[in-house]
Amino acid sequence: MQGAMAFQKGLGCVHSLSHSLGGINPKLHHGTLNAIFLPAVISFNAAADSVRQEKKMERLAHAMGLAEAQEISLAIEQMTLRLGLPTRLSQLAVTSDIFERIVIGALADHSHETNPREASPEDYTKMLETVL
Numbered sequence: 001m002q003g004a005m006a007f008q009k010g011l012g013c014v015h016s017l018s019h020s021l022g023g024i025n026p027k028l029h030h031g032t033l034n035a036i037f038l039p040a041v042i043s044f045n046a047a048a049d050s051v052r053q054e055k056k057m058e059r060l061a062h063a064m065g066l067a068e069a070q071e072i073s074l075a076i077e078q079m080t081l082r083l084g085l086p087t088r089l090s091q092l093a094v095t096s097d098i099f100e101r102i103v104i105g106a107l108a109d110h111s112h113e114t115n116p117r118e119a120s121p122e123d124y125t126k127m128l129e130t131v132l
Contacts, residue, residue, distance in 0.1 A: 020105030
């Protein structure tokens with residue numbers, strides 16, 4: 001039980017979006033969806049890091065060998081490309097006509113509450129548009 005609880009801590013918007021879209025189309029791989037959503041969610045969450053003054057993004061950038069935290073999202077997207085994974089939902093035949101369903105599911109998902117920054121329906125839609 002402790003392992004399961006630890007696993008669920010802090011999954012946030014990345015997983016709430018992946019859970020939601022994966023529920024709509026179970027043929028889509030959860031890990032691939034996480035890779036697609038991660039850069040957009042990191043960019044969204046960056047504001048929470050500066051407000052909380054936790055400097056997690058700065059520490060992450062340093063660990064990745066990057067000069068600035070603003071480089072993280074692009075670096076992750078480039079790594080995803082090097083791995084041969086898609087970086088856009090359109091590459092998986094996902095279209096914007098299901099965004100509303102994805103957002104509704106993401107807001108209802110248990111991971112939504114663990115995101116470091118509150119995400120509104122509009123925020124989720126913007127994240128989806130970013131990775132379309």
